[in-house]
Amino acid sequence: xxxxxxxxxGTTLLxxxxxxxxxxxxxHLSHYxxxxxxxxxxxxxxxxxxxxxxxxxxxxxxxxxxxxxxxDxxDxxDxxxxxxxxxxxxxxxxxxxxxxxxxxxxxxTDYGDGAQLQRLYAVKDRRxxxxxxxxxxxxxxxRLWQVVTSxxxxxxxAYVDEFMVFDANLSAPASADVFVGEVEAxxxxxxxxxxxxxxxxxxxxxxxxxxxxxxxxxxxxLSSSELGPGKAxxxxxxxxxxxxxxxxxxxxxxxxxxxxxxxxxxxxxxVDLTDDAASHKSLATFxxxxxxxxxxxxxxxxxxxxxxxTFAYWCVFGPDNPLMGDYMGGAPTDGAxxxxxxxxxxxxxxxxHVAGCDRMRTLTH
Numbered sequence: 001x002x003x004x005x006x007x008x009x010g011t012t013l014l015x016x017x018x019x020x021x022x023x024x025x026x027x028h029l030s031h032y033x034x035x036x037x038x039x040x041x042x043x044x045x046x047x048x049x050x051x052x053x054x055x056x057x058x059x060x061x062x063x064x065x066x067x068x069x070x071x072d073x074x075d076x077x078d079x080x081x082x083x084x085x086x087x088x089x090x091x092x093x094x095x096x097x098x099x100x101x102x103x104x105x106x107x108x109t110d111y112g113d114g115a116q117l118q119r120l121y122a123v124k125d126r127r128x129x130x131x132x133x134x135x136x137x138x139x140x141x142x143r144l145w146q147v148v149t150s151x152x153x154x155x156x157x158a159y160v161d162e163f164m165v166f167d168a169n170l171s172a173p174a175s176a177d178v179f180v181g182e183v184e185a186x187x188x189x190x191x192x193x194x195x196x197x198x199x200x201x202x203x204x205x206x207x208x209x210x211x212x213x214x215x216x217x218x219x220x221x222l223s224s225s226e227l228g229p230g231k232a233x234x235x236x237x238x239x240x241x242x243x244x245x246x247x248x249x250x251x252x253x254x255x256x257x258x259x260x261x262x263x264x265x266x267x268x269x270x271v272d273l274t275d276d277a278a279s280h281k282s283l284a285t286f287x288x289x290x291x292x293x294x295x296x297x298x299x300x301x302x303x304x305x306x307x308x309x310t311f312a313y314w315c316v317f318g319p320d321n322p323l324m325g326d327y328m329g330g331a332p333t334d335g336a337x338x339x340x341x342x343x344x345x346x347x348x349x350x351x352x353h354v355a356g357c358d359r360m361r362t363l364t365h
Contacts (some may be wrong), residue, residue, distance in 0.1 A: 005129075009252045015096065064201050077159040080359050081205045086140035089202035091167050094118055096132035104162060104195040111197060114169025121163045123146075128163060132246040143164050144200055147209065150359045151315065152216050153352035159223045161186065163194045168199035179212045183218045191224040191242035206327065209316045209360050217311030220353075238303075238346045250348050254307050257345070263290055266337060267303075295328055295335030314342035315357035317364050 017183045023124065070138055096117050098106040119141055121128035128137045128145055145163060154158075172178045179199065186193035201206055222240050230236065230244030237245045237252050245252050254263075266289075270282035274315025287300035294300045299309035317324040319339055 008143050009059065014348035038216065048158065067218075079101050080209060081364060082147065082200070082208070083138060087144060087200045087203050087208065089170060089343075091116075091118060091201060094132075094134050096134040099131050102162075103190075103193075104184050108166065111164075111166055111182060111199075112168055112297055113176040114172050115180070115199070116169075118165040118167055121167075123157075123160050123163055131162070132193040140200075140272040144198065144208075145284070147212055148196065150215075151209070151212060151356040152219070153350070153356060155225070155352070156216065156219050156223065156284065159194050159211075159219055160196050162195035164195055164197035165282070166197060166199050167201045170202045181215045183222075185242050189242050191222065191227055191240070193301070194219060195288070206316065206363050209363055210312045210327065213312035213315045213357075213360065214308045216315075218304065220311065221254075221307050226250060238305075246335065248347070251304065251307050253345065253347050254338075254341065255303050256312075257304075258341055263293070266290075267300075268358040271302075292325070292331055292334055294330075296330065299335065306338070310338040310342060314339050316360045318357075318361050319362055 034121055053249060093116060094121050098108075098117070098120065100106075105111075105346075108115050116239050117132070117231075118133060119130070119138060120129050120132040121137065121141070123129070126149060130137060130318060141163075142315065147161070149157060168178050170178070176321065180203075181199065182195075182197045184195045184197070185191055186195075196216070196219070198208075198212060222242065224243070226245055227240075227243035227251040228237070228246030228249075230239075232239050232244070235244035237249065238255075239245075247306065260268075263286075265285050267283075270279055270286050273279040275283055284297075287294065287297045290300065291297070294306060295309050295313045299306040313328070313335070317327075319342075322332065328334060330347065
């Protein structure tokens with residue numbers, strides 16, 4: 001299925017590509033599903049977002065947070081900001097190619113119509129090692145990788161075995177499939193090993209942080225540590241394509257706590273429609289009806305995308321940042337319950353998450 005929604009990228013739209021089964025299960029108020037790799041897809045639009053961001057006002061009655069020194073704040077911001085030359089809209093082609101024996105996709109069109117491979121790296125001990133025959137690691141890619149490592153908990157980063165940088169075709173027609181990020185499991189099924197792909201072209205620091213955080217949200221919620229022993233034909237929670245989520249998986253808890261029975265029923269009815277146009281229309285109606293429950297319309301396309309989008313906005317903006325509404329596309333309070341879940345859920349929030357997200361928030365505070 002494809003579903004459209006507004007993007008964080010200043011001139012784009014998001015679309016998710018998700019393959020879903022016809023069987024809805026009652027356990028955990030969830031559903032049985034087969035999902036494509038977490039993917040951000042875009043088509044052209046005209047939305048604009050500010051690049052200069054004022055700091056948010058403090059929430060009345062909120063506990064005071066120690067303010068970092070000017071030097072500490074500058075160092076943290078530098079760690080998650082890459083130069084404008086690294087995010088220019090159009091880049092010259094490179095000689096990079098996919099290794100023949102690689103266990104991830106060799107087809108650049110899997111990353112969107114008109115996508116161009118820039119570089120492909122193995123990840124060894126948190127460092128980038130070229131795999132593509134196109135020379136040493138580029139400075140811009142090192143800086144982009146630093147954004148990833150600054151945000152991502154070590155236990156999650158350990159699942160990333162490849163890092164790919166590509167250019168999205170931001171000039172593609174509205175009918176094209178254009179992605180700005182993706183996570184892909186090894187051989188499509190191995191949740192122990194992932195390729196993380198990011199298209200930084202044409203973005204700004206906040207949008208880029210949101211794109212990276214979205215993909216990190218998929219890694220947090222879909223990697224092998226989240227899986228139980230269930231098989232595809234006996235899974236009573238959510239089948240991800242790599243395995244059956246355990247009863248204690250963070251995504252299962254997120255769905256249980258933040259999706260109503262009515263929303264689960266309506267969403268399943270929409271994605272079970274066999275006619276794509278009818279399914280798209282039904283999903284759009286679903287979002288319109290429940291917009292207050294989702295941080296973006298893209299989040300309403302699927303529970304896994306809902307988790308990743310909510311994680312991204314929580315991670316980059318924090319729970320009470322008034323700037324968040326400028327990037328969401330809807331009302332500033334949309335998805336507030338889910339942002340609060342990210343902030344307060346004892347089963348999710350860890351010091352690892354907080355530390356990495358605090359670094360991202362130097363961009364928006």
